[in-house]
Amino acid sequence: MTIAERIMARRSSAGSVRFGVCKAMTVALLLSAPLGLHANVETPDVYEPVAPTIDQARANILIARQLQFTHFRDLGISDELSGDVFDAYLDYLDGQRIYLSQDDIAKFDKIRTQLGSALKTGQLQPGFDIYNLVQQRIIERLQFALETIDKGIDTLDFSANESILVDRSKADWESNAKALDDLWVKRIKNAVLAQRLNGAEDEAIVETLRRRYEGQLKRAYQARSEDAFQAYMNAFTGMWDPHTSYFSxxxxxxxxxxxxxxxxxxxxxxxxxxxxxxxxxxxxxxxxxxxxxxxxxxxxxxxxxxxxxxxxxxxxxxxxxxxxxxxxxxxxxxxxxxxxxxxxxxxxxxxxxxxxxVKLEEQSASKDTIRLERGGKEYTIGVITIPTFYADFQAMQAGDPNYKSTTRDVRNLIAELEADGVDGLVMDLRNNGGGALHEANDLVGLFIDKGPTVQIRNANNDVQVLNDEDPSVAYDGPLVVLTNRMSASASEIFAGAIQDYGRGLVVGSQTFGKGTVQAVRPLNHGQLKITQSKFYRVSGGSTQHKGVIPDIEIPSRIDKTRIGEDALDHALPWDQIEAVPHTRYFDFSGIIDELRKRHEERFSTNPEFSLLQQEIDFLTKQRATDSVSLNLEERRAEHEQIERTRLTIANARRELKGQTPFESLEDLEDWQDQQAADLNSTDEELDFVIREGGHIMADMLDLDNRMASILDPQQFAAQSPAAAVTR
Missing domain, CATH: 2.30.42.10 (PDZ domain)
Known part of the structure; x- marks a missing residue:
C-alpha cells in the first residue's frame, strides 16, 4: 500500500468524518502576554495522519455559504475554482517546491477538479489527504538532510560550478525523489556556505543546521487536525480575496x-x-x-x-x-x-x-517646524506626524470630555502651529497603516467645509457616503500630505480626499491600496473574517489595489512587488463608481510642472537623495538576483562586494551627519545593536523626506508671491493655491 493509499484508508475511531484548502493570511499582533509555553514533546517514530472532525465539516459548509452569498466578490464554486484552490493549497504547503515531486502531484490529478464540489458539502478528506502526504514528504526530506549532515559537511564539494535558485515558487516540480535529493544537497551546501562566510566554524554550523532540521521535524510529527483544516480553509477563502480568512x-x-x-x-x-x-x-x-x-x-x-x-x-x-x-x-x-x-x-x-x-501617547500625533528661505523671504513650515488613526474609545464611552483622538490632537497641534505663525502645513502619513474610520472622516473635516469624505459600497451595490457635517475649518492654509507604500486604509481615505478636493498636494510614493472593509463572523468552530465592502473616493475611484498616486513622487526603499495590495494574490481590482458632488478648492495643474521641476533639481544635487537612490539601486539589484553560486570563491567575492556596499552606504550617511565613519561592517552592526538596546534614543533631526515636503511647500508659497506681484488681487485669488484655500 502506498503512503497516499494508507493515508486515505485511515479513519479516526472517534467519529471523524470521511470528508475532504493558501496562503494563510491569518494575522497576529504581537503585543499581549504569553498564552502558553511549548512543552518538550518526544518525536514519534511514525507520522500519525490527521483526520477531519464533524465540527470542522460543519464550519466548512458555513464558510462556503458565507463566501457565496455575502462576500463582496461574486464568485461561484466551480471546477475552475477547484483547480485554483488546489494550486493555492500546494503553494501554502510547499511554496518553494522542495518537498513534493511530479510523481506526488500526479497522485492528485483526479482530486484537482473535485475539491470545489467537496468543499460545498463539507467533504474535507481530499484536503486532508494532500496535507498528510505533504507532511510525510517533509519528514522524509528533513531526515535526508540530517543524514547528509551526519556524513560530515567537510565531504561537500564547494569547488564545482553550481548554483541554486533563490526563489523556487515558480520553478517546476522536481521529477522524483532522486532529483529532490540532489536539490536538498544544494540547499545544505548553500546554508553551509552562508554561515562560513559569516565567520561560523564548521562545528557551530553543524549544530545550527541540526537544531533547525530537528525542530522542523518535530513540528511535522506534531501536526494537528486543526493545522490541516486552517490551511485548507485559507486556500479556499483566499480565492475571494487575501483579506478573507478563517480563524481557528x-x-x-x-x-x-x-x-x-x-x-x-x-x-x-x-x-x-x-x-x-x-x-x-x-x-x-x-x-x-x-x-x-x-x-x-x-x-x-x-x-x-x-x-x-x-x-x-x-x-x-x-x-x-x-x-x-x-x-x-x-x-x-x-x-x-x-x-x-x-x-x-x-x-x-x-x-x-x-x-x-505600547503607550497611546507614543502613537499620538506630534508637531515640528521647518524654516526655509525662498527669494529672500523666510518661511516657517509646520509639520504634523500622524502614526495611526486612533481614539480612546473607553474614555469616550465613559463621557470623558478630554478623551484622546487623532482629530482632537491634530486640531490642538494646528492651533499651536498657527500661534507660532506657520506659513504652510505638512501632514506626514508615511507608515500610517490606518485605524479608526470615523477619525479619517473627521480629520478631513478639519480642512474642508461640510461635504463628503468617502464612499462605501457593499456587495448589493448599496453606497453609503460618509460626510463631514461640521462647517468649521481648523486650517485653511496651503497643505502637503506625505505618503509611502505603508500608508494604508484610513490614511488613503484622508490623502485621497485632500487630493480630490484640491485641498493640498500628495507627495511621496504610491500608497498600499487597502480599500476593502472586513467583518468577523462567528462560526460553530472558529471565526470567518470576510470582505463585505469597498472604499471609494469622492471622485468615484476606489482606493483598492491602486491606492493614492502622489502628485509629486519621491522614491522609496520599500519593494512594491512584495508589499502592497497589488502584490497579493486574488486582490479585488480597482474600479470606480459615480462621483459625489464636492468642492474643488484649487487646480494645481498651473503650477505642478514647476513644482516637479524644482523638486527634481533638488533631487539631482541633494546628497541625501543621491544616497537614497544609490541604496534603492543596490536593493533592486539584490532583489533581482534569481540564483546564487555554490562555488566558495565566487560566493565569497559576491559576499564581500555586498558587505562593502552596505558599509559604503552606511558611512556616506554618517558623513552627511558629520559623524565618524565605521571602520568595518562589524563596527556598524555593533552600533546598530547598541542603538536597538536603548528604546529611549530618538533621532531629533527631521528626515530629508519631511524637509523635502517643506521645500515643496516653500515653492508653493514662493509661486504665490511671484503671482501676487504680477496679478491684480482678484485674478491672484482665482489662481493662487494659498489664497484659494484661505477663507
Whole structure:
C-alpha cells in the first residue's frame, strides 16, 4: 500500500468524518502576554495522519455559504475554482517546491477538479489527504538532510560550478525523489556556505543546521487536525480575496486579544508565508518600531529568550510563533530574520528587542517646524506626524470630555502651529497603516467645509457616503500630505480626499491600496473574517489595489512587488463608481510642472537623495538576483562586494551627519545593536523626506508671491493655491 493509499484508508475511531484548502493570511499582533509555553514533546517514530472532525465539516459548509452569498466578490464554486484552490493549497504547503515531486502531484490529478464540489458539502478528506502526504514528504526530506549532515559537511564539494535558485515558487516540480535529493544537497551546501562566510566554524554550523532540521521535524510529527483544516480553509477563502480568512478557535482567541488592545510585547503584525512567519507591519510607538531594525517583509527564522538558545521556528504554526515571541515587559526577545532585501534565504540577521507596553501617547500625533528661505523671504513650515488613526474609545464611552483622538490632537497641534505663525502645513502619513474610520472622516473635516469624505459600497451595490457635517475649518492654509507604500486604509481615505478636493498636494510614493472593509463572523468552530465592502473616493475611484498616486513622487526603499495590495494574490481590482458632488478648492495643474521641476533639481544635487537612490539601486539589484553560486570563491567575492556596499552606504550617511565613519561592517552592526538596546534614543533631526515636503511647500508659497506681484488681487485669488484655500 502506498503512503497516499494508507493515508486515505485511515479513519479516526472517534467519529471523524470521511470528508475532504493558501496562503494563510491569518494575522497576529504581537503585543499581549504569553498564552502558553511549548512543552518538550518526544518525536514519534511514525507520522500519525490527521483526520477531519464533524465540527470542522460543519464550519466548512458555513464558510462556503458565507463566501457565496455575502462576500463582496461574486464568485461561484466551480471546477475552475477547484483547480485554483488546489494550486493555492500546494503553494501554502510547499511554496518553494522542495518537498513534493511530479510523481506526488500526479497522485492528485483526479482530486484537482473535485475539491470545489467537496468543499460545498463539507467533504474535507481530499484536503486532508494532500496535507498528510505533504507532511510525510517533509519528514522524509528533513531526515535526508540530517543524514547528509551526519556524513560530515567537510565531504561537500564547494569547488564545482553550481548554483541554486533563490526563489523556487515558480520553478517546476522536481521529477522524483532522486532529483529532490540532489536539490536538498544544494540547499545544505548553500546554508553551509552562508554561515562560513559569516565567520561560523564548521562545528557551530553543524549544530545550527541540526537544531533547525530537528525542530522542523518535530513540528511535522506534531501536526494537528486543526493545522490541516486552517490551511485548507485559507486556500479556499483566499480565492475571494487575501483579506478573507478563517480563524481557528486558537487564532480567534489571539485575534480577540488583539482587538482588546492588551498592548504589551514587541508591537508587530505577523502572518504565515509558506514555511515562514513574515512581518506585515510594525505598530507605531511599539518596541520593534522604536528599535528600528525589524522591517515589513522580514521573515522570522528563530526566536530566543534571554540567556537561552534560539528555537528554530521555520514550519511552525503562526499561533505558536506568536506565543514564543510574546512575553513580559522589560524582557528581551531575539529574532533571527531573513531581511526583506536578502538575496537568498540563507542571509540572516539577529535583532534583539526589549518587550514593552505600547503607550497611546507614543502613537499620538506630534508637531515640528521647518524654516526655509525662498527669494529672500523666510518661511516657517509646520509639520504634523500622524502614526495611526486612533481614539480612546473607553474614555469616550465613559463621557470623558478630554478623551484622546487623532482629530482632537491634530486640531490642538494646528492651533499651536498657527500661534507660532506657520506659513504652510505638512501632514506626514508615511507608515500610517490606518485605524479608526470615523477619525479619517473627521480629520478631513478639519480642512474642508461640510461635504463628503468617502464612499462605501457593499456587495448589493448599496453606497453609503460618509460626510463631514461640521462647517468649521481648523486650517485653511496651503497643505502637503506625505505618503509611502505603508500608508494604508484610513490614511488613503484622508490623502485621497485632500487630493480630490484640491485641498493640498500628495507627495511621496504610491500608497498600499487597502480599500476593502472586513467583518468577523462567528462560526460553530472558529471565526470567518470576510470582505463585505469597498472604499471609494469622492471622485468615484476606489482606493483598492491602486491606492493614492502622489502628485509629486519621491522614491522609496520599500519593494512594491512584495508589499502592497497589488502584490497579493486574488486582490479585488480597482474600479470606480459615480462621483459625489464636492468642492474643488484649487487646480494645481498651473503650477505642478514647476513644482516637479524644482523638486527634481533638488533631487539631482541633494546628497541625501543621491544616497537614497544609490541604496534603492543596490536593493533592486539584490532583489533581482534569481540564483546564487555554490562555488566558495565566487560566493565569497559576491559576499564581500555586498558587505562593502552596505558599509559604503552606511558611512556616506554618517558623513552627511558629520559623524565618524565605521571602520568595518562589524563596527556598524555593533552600533546598530547598541542603538536597538536603548528604546529611549530618538533621532531629533527631521528626515530629508519631511524637509523635502517643506521645500515643496516653500515653492508653493514662493509661486504665490511671484503671482501676487504680477496679478491684480482678484485674478491672484482665482489662481493662487494659498489664497484659494484661505477663507
Amino acid at each position: 478557535p486558537r487564532t480567534s482567541e489571539n485575534f480577540n486579544i488583539n482587538m482588546s488592545l492588551s498592548l504589551e510585547g514587541i508591537g508587530a503584525v505577523l502572518q504565515s508565508d509558506n514555511e515562514y512567519t513574515k512581518v506585515v507591519r510594525l505598530v507605531p510607538g511599539g518596541p520593534a518600531s522604536k528599535q528600528g531594525q525589524l522591517e515589513p517583509a522580514d521573515r522570522i527564522v528563530s526566536v530566543a529568550q534571554e540567556d537561552e538558545k534560539p528555537v528554530n521556528v521555520i514550519g511552525w504554526r503562526l499561533d505558536e510563533v506568536v506565543d514564543l515571541i510574546r512575553g513580559p515587559r522589560n524582557s528581551t526577545v531575539t529574532l533571527e530574520v531573513i531581511p526583506a532585501n536578502a538575496s537568498d534565504e540563507t542571509i540572516t540577521e539577529t535583532i534583539a528587542i526589549k518587550r514593552d507596553e
